[in-house]
Amino acid sequence: MFSVKEFIVILFFILKIVSFLAGILFFIGIIYYLKKLNLFLSWKEKCLTFFNFRLPPSSFNDKKQWLEIRNLLEEPYQSSWKLAVMKAETLVEKILRTMGYPEEDFEKQLKELKLRGYKNLEVLQEIYKIKKEIAEKEDYFLSQKEAKNIVAILKKFRDELVNSL
Numbered sequence: 001m002f003s004v005k006e007f008i009v010i011l012f013f014i015l016k017i018v019s020f021l022a023g024i025l026f027f028i029g030i031i032y033y034l035k036k037l038n039l040f041l042s043w044k045e046k047c048l049t050f051f052n053f054r055l056p057p058s059s060f061n062d063k064k065q066w067l068e069i070r071n072l073l074e075e076p077y078q079s080s081w082k083l084a085v086m087k088a089e090t091l092v093e094k095i096l097r098t099m100g101y102p103e104e105d106f107e108k109q110l111k112e113l114k115l116r117g118y119k120n121l122e123v124l125q126e127i128y129k130i131k132k133e134i135a136e137k138e139d140y141f142l143s144q145k146e147a148k149n150i151v152a153i154l155k156k157f158r159d160e161l162v163n164s165l
Contacts, residue, residue, distance in 0.1 A: 066088075091158065124157060130150065
């Protein structure tokens with residue numbers, strides 16, 4: 001029916017189409033997993049910082065993380081309370097970076113905020129010191145009440161930051 005030459009041409013054409021479709025499928029898969037691994041978030045933050053673009057308050061959709069922090073505070077384990085403090089402070093740092101305070105050091109960010117007129121930042125400096133001690137000292141004692149107070153202060157500060165935009 002087909003000559004050998006025609007058969008080879010048709011076979012190569014089909015192989016071209018199949019390999020093109022497989023390439024597109026692999027490319028989509030790579031993009032999907034990069035997005036799932038949140039590798040684009042750090043790139044996005046760097047671009048926003050570079051162009052000095054500030055996000056509107058509605059873009060700080062972190063209710064899920066704060067709910068997780070609140071749940072950690074309700075657990076009966078001191079390690080959960082420490083983790084809640086660490087996560088809350090990290091969320092505030094992330095918001096500060098997104099708002100255009102690119103410093104990696106939280107203390108430097110607080111100094112910048114003080115220059116811009118924010119008040120009561122001494123409390124946040126103390127919280128930062130506590131967070132550093134939690135990270136450095138395994139046997140650091142943190143009561144549940146103290147952890148709840150720290151998280152409440154950080155949540156209030158986060159709300160002030162977002163509302164000041």
